[in-house]
Every structure is written in C-alpha cells, then in structure tokens.
Amino acid sequence: MSLSQIYSLLNTILPFEWLGYDFMKNAFLAVLLITPIFGILGTVIVNNRMAFFSDALGHGAFTGIAIGSVIGIIQPIWSAVVFSVAFSVLITLIKNKTKTSTDTVIGVFSSAAIALGVVLVTSGSISYNSYLVGDLLSISPLEVGILLILAVVIVVLWILFYNKVLLVSVNISLARSRGINTMAVELAFTAIIAVTVTLVIQWIGLLIINSLLVLPAAAARNVSTNARQYNVLTILISIVSGLIGLILSYYMDTATGATIVIVSAIIYFITLGLRKRFA
Amino acid sequence: MSEINARHREKCDVNKTCSGYCCTQIKDFSVRIGKTEILHDVNLHLHCGELTALIGPNGAGKSTLLKAILGEIKHEGSIVFAGSNGQNSAKPMVGYVPQQLEFDTAAPVSVKNLFTACMGRKPAFHSTSKELTKRISDCLARVQGEGLIDKRLGALSGGELQRVLLALALEPVPQLLLMDEPVSGVDRKGLEVFYEIVSHIREKYDLTIILVSHDLDLVKKHADRVVLLNRTVILNGPPDKVYSDKKLSETFGLTGLIDSSEEGE
Numbered sequence: 001m002s003l004s005q006i007y008s009l010l011n012t013i014l015p016f017e018w019l020g021y022d023f024m025k026n027a028f029l030a031v032l033l034i035t036p037i038f039g040i041l042g043t044v045i046v047n048n049r050m051a052f053f054s055d056a057l058g059h060g061a062f063t064g065i066a067i068g069s070v071i072g073i074i075q076p077i078w079s080a081v082v083f084s085v086a087f088s089v090l091i092t093l094i095k096n097k098t099k100t101s102t103d104t105v106i107g108v109f110s111s112a113a114i115a116l117g118v119v120l121v122t123s124g125s126i127s128y129n130s131y132l133v134g135d136l137l138s139i140s141p142l143e144v145g146i147l148l149i150l151a152v153v154i155v156v157l158w159i160l161f162y163n164k165v166l167l168v169s170v171n172i173s174l175a176r177s178r179g180i181n182t183m184a185v186e187l188a189f190t191a192i193i194a195v196t197v198t199l200v201i202q203w204i205g206l207l208i209i210n211s212l213l214v215l216p217a218a219a220a221r222n223v224s225t226n227a228r229q230y231n232v233l234t235i236l237i238s239i240v241s242g243l244i245g246l247i248l249s250y251y252m253d254t255a256t257g258a259t260i261v262i263v264s265a266i267i268y269f270i271t272l273g274l275r276k277r278f279a
Numbered sequence: 280m281s282e283i284n285a286r287h288r289e290k291c292d293v294n295k296t297c298s299g300y301c302c303t304q305i306k307d308f309s310v311r312i313g314k315t316e317i318l319h320d321v322n323l324h325l326h327c328g329e330l331t332a333l334i335g336p337n338g339a340g341k342s343t344l345l346k347a348i349l350g351e352i353k354h355e356g357s358i359v360f361a362g363s364n365g366q367n368s369a370k371p372m373v374g375y376v377p378q379q380l381e382f383d384t385a386a387p388v389s390v391k392n393l394f395t396a397c398m399g400r401k402p403a404f405h406s407t408s409k410e411l412t413k414r415i416s417d418c419l420a421r422v423q424g425e426g427l428i429d430k431r432l433g434a435l436s437g438g439e440l441q442r443v444l445l446a447l448a449l450e451p452v453p454q455l456l457l458m459d460e461p462v463s464g465v466d467r468k469g470l471e472v473f474y475e476i477v478s479h480i481r482e483k484y485d486l487t488i489i490l491v492s493h494d495l496d497l498v499k500k501h502a503d504r505v506v507l508l509n510r511t512v513i514l515n516g517p518p519d520k521v522y523s524d525k526k527l528s529e530t531f532g533l534t535g536l537i538d539s540s541e542e543g544e
Contacts, residue, residue, distance in 0.1 A: 047383070047386055163396035163402055163403055164396075167396050167397065169386070170380075171382050177375040177448075221387055224387035225387055225389060226391070226392055226431070230387035
C-alpha cells in the first residue's frame with residue numbers, strides 16, 4: 001500500500017477537519033504506533049518501580065543525540081541509539097553490583113549524562129530545543145515506517161517474554177528459583193526502553209517523554225486487579241489520551257506531546273479517585 | 280538414624296516409585312561474605328520423604344544455607360542428589376518458598392497470573408485456557424487454596440501467601456523443597472495448617488524437605504529430623520534427641536529461653 005493510498009483511506013474513513021493535512025495524518029499514524037508501545041513498556045516500568053530509571057534513560061538519549069550531532073558522520077539518531085543502549089546497560093550493571101541505593105546510582109548517571117549532553121550541544125552550537133520539547137507534527141512518513149517496525153518488534157518480544165518479565169517484577173529471587181536469568185531479562189528490557197525512548201524523543205521531547213511512559217500504566221493500575229485488565233486498560237488509556245491530545249493540540253495550537261500528557265494525567269487523577277473500589 | 284531409615288522404608292512400601300535410597304547430600308558447605316564467615320563445614324545427609332527442620336539462633340546462617348543450596352550465594356562444597364533409581368546429579372530440582380516475599384502489594388497480579396507465568400506458554404495477560412485453569416486449581420488444592428485463584432497477590436493474608444508460594448514451589452514437583460518459614464504475618468492457626476500441609480506433602484510426594492523453623496513445638500510434632508545450626512551443624516537427629524541435648528539451650532543462650540520472634544538473617 002503506497003503512502004497516497006493510506007492518506008486517501010484515512011480521508012475516507014475519518015473525514016475530519018483536523019485530519020485534513022498530511023502532517024496531521026502522519027502524526028495520527030505515529031500516535032497510533034507510539035502510544036500502544038509506550039503503554040506496554042509502561043506496564044513493566046510501573047510494576048518494576050523503574051519510573052526514575054526510565055527518566056534517566058531519556059537523559060541518556062539526549063546525550064546520545066548530542067554526541068551524534070557533534071561527531072556528525074551518521075545521522076545523530078543512530079549514534080544516539082548506540083549510546084543510550086550502552087548507557088542503560090551500564091546503569092543496570094552498576095545498580096546490580098554496588099550496594100549504593102538505586103536512586104543514587106540513577107541520579108548520578110542521569111545528571112552526569114544530561115550535563116555532558118548540554119556541554120556538547122552548547123559547544124557545537126547545535127539547536128536542541130526540538131529534543132527538549134519535541135514536535136510530533138514534524139514526523140515524516142519514513143519515520144512512521146521506522147516506528148511501525150519498532151512496534152512490531154516490541155509486540156513480539158512482549159508476547160514471548162511477558163511471563164518472565166512478570167515473574168521478575170513480582171520478586172527477583174522467586175524468578176531466579178524458577179530458572180529465569182533475571183539479569184538477562186533486566187538488561188534486555190532496559191535496552192528496549194533505551195532504543196524506544198531515543199527514537200521517539202525527537203517527537204515527544206525529553207521533558208515529558210517519561211510521563212507518557214508512566215502515566216497510562218499508573219492510571220490503569222489504580223483500577224486493575226489482574227494482569228489482563230492492567231495490560232488492556234493501559235493500552236486503551238494510552239491510545240485514547242494520545243488521540244484526544246493530538247486533536248486538542250491541533251485546535252489549541254499547542255505542543256502535541258505535552259497535550260497528550262495532560263490528557264493522560266487527567267485520566268490518572270480520575271482513576272485515582274476510583275481506586276478504593278478496586279483495592 | 281536407623282530408626283529414621285526404618286520409618287522411611289515403611290513409607291516406601293506404600294509408595295512404589297520410591298526405593299528408599301534417594302537422598303540429598305550436602306558436603307562441606309562454607310559461605311563467606313567478604314571477610315565474614317557465615318557458615319563452615321556444613322555436612323548433611325538428607326533422605327527423601329523426610330522433613331528436616333533447621334533451627335538455630337538469630338544470625339546462625341539458616342537462610343544463608345538455603346540460599347547457598349539454591350545457588351543464590353557463592354559457596355564452597357558440593358551438593359549431590361542421588362535419585363531413587365541410582366542416578367546421581369549435582370543439580371537436584373529445587374523448589375523454594377522464601378521467608379518473606381518482598382513484592383509490591385499494589386501490583387495488579389492475581390494468583391492465577393503468577394501460576395500462568397510459571398506454567399503457561401501463552402503470556403499471562405492472555406485469557407487462560409480451561410485446561411490450564413484446571414491445572415492451577417489442582418496445584419492450589421494441594422495446599423487447600425482452591426479459593427485463592429482469582430485473588431490479587433497483595434490481597435492475600437500472610438498464611439495464604441505462604442501456601443500459594445508452596446503450591447508454586449510444588450509445580451513441577453521438585454526433588455528438594457526448601458522452605459523459609461516467615462517470622463511474622465502468619466498467625467498460630469495459619470502456621471499449624473501450614474505444618475500439616477507440609478507434613479502431608481512429604482508423605483505424598485516423597486520429597487526431601489528442609490524447613491527453616493522458628494516454632495519448636497510444631498517442629499517437634501512434625502519434623503523427622505532436627506538440625507541445630509549455628510555457623511555449622513551443632514546437633515542433627517530426631518526431635519526428642521535434639522531437644523533433650525543441653526547444647527540446644529547453650530546455643531540459644533544461657534537463659535534457655537528461645538526467641539521465637541527473631542528476625543531473619
């Protein structure tokens with residue numbers, strides 16, 4: 001199916017004003033891909049109490065992009081992927097090897113990474129605003145294609161390794177006693193978050209990318225009692241807030257990523273109010 | 280010793296899969312963490328179908344010994360499992376019931392999800408097949424926990440959680456079952472039920488069970504063998520012999536009072 005066919009299909013089934021422009025169609029497709037994968041990753045991040053950790057991975061991604069821009073041989077985004085994966089592996093290993101508390105280790109790495117990133121972008125006078133706030137409406141059809149591949153990979157991994165990840169999230173010793181290589185699971189998972197965050201950061205922005213990961217799962221968790229409800233609700237909340245945020249940002253002329261986060265934050269507070277009924 | 284063997288052979292007459300020879304040998308176990316020696320020269324020879332209670336004062340290394348057997352902590356020495364049909368293996372299939380499962384009590388994970396994650400091939404968020412649900416119910420039935428299947432893990436009481444973990448450790452049925460009895464969160468009644476279930480399981484499945492225990496009365500009632508541990512094996516034998524030995528009170532302190540509310544090490 002060619003791009004123009006997809007566009008005309010969208011015009012036929014969703015003849016809305018806000019979907020009139022091609023950039024809105026691209027952004028719409030991107031939201032449909034980004035929000036479910038963020039939802040999926042978010043369920044694990046929230047279950048494993050890794051919200052601070054995933055925030056640090058965002059900072060690593062920013063530094064990676066800065067390094068890539070300074071080196072300038074290849075597209076900065078690919079060197080950023082390499083750097084942020086290395087960064088995530090390093091934090092995970094040190095977190096497991098030292099007795100220092102986890103949040104200290106993450107805090108140290110996170111601030112060191114962001115400082116290095118800021119030094120690099122200011123020395124090279126590279127424009128970095130777009131990485132801080134992000135611009136979803138700038139996404140190109142090719143980039144939507146990359147997102148599609150990423151989404152497929154994550155969904156496949158999610159189905160194959162969900163059970164192991166679930167056991168690790170309940171208790172590491174229990175998972176080990178069931179023969180799971182917990183270190184491998186942890187490393188693989190953090191590397192996947194690193195890759196995803198790095199690829200998406202230019203459209204969502206460093207400042208809010210973590211909220212997009214954490215909020216839908218945190219909201220779903222308030223009203224779920226089992227894994228099925230939790231996963232289904234997270235993905236639903238993620239997609240719905242993504243679409244509402246996209247439409248609102250079009251009419252209010254605001255940054256799309258931030259608008260999406262506000263919508264999911266509102267959903268979070270609603271579920272927080274409902275929480276007691278599901279405890 | 281011979282008395283235990285005789286009792287064991289008696290059980291083997293009932294259970295035909297058991298030849299009476301299967302056993303687990305722990306040889307020269309030593310554990311050091313940094314410069315501190317936690318355990319030295321622990322030697323134990325445990326028979327199948329036997330419930331061995333591991334007792335000892337606070338910090339004696341009881342939980343450490345279990346973790347060393349599990350391979351979670353580095354140790355010297357070896358463990359050999361000799362199967363009932365004569366084959367030896369260095370790695371017996373081990374089931375483990377931790378002392379305190381530290382987990383997020385708000386987590387949206389049900390008992391069924393936990394079992395599906397361990398037993399099923401499909402991801403646990405997928406709907407569970409009738410067949411698997413039946414298997415999970417059967418597992419829970421072993422510990423009188425049939426009604427717990429749809430409960431959230433965080434909503435279980437201490438005793439219920441312990442039984443669920445026991446059911447999980449029994450699927451698949453291991454050769455060696457290690458249990459670390461919780462020191463808090465389980466009431467007296469729950470503890471008695473737990474001991475009865477464990478006692479029953481030992482007979483039914485012909486397992487070697489090592490139970491770290493803090494309740495000497497229940498140990499006396501249910502254990503086949505009591506091992507008093509304090510950095511190394513101090514006493515090892517049937518409950519009445521160990522209980523009458525004066526080393527027991529010496530180990531637990533001069534007062535002879537046994538602190539049953541001790542913390543885990």
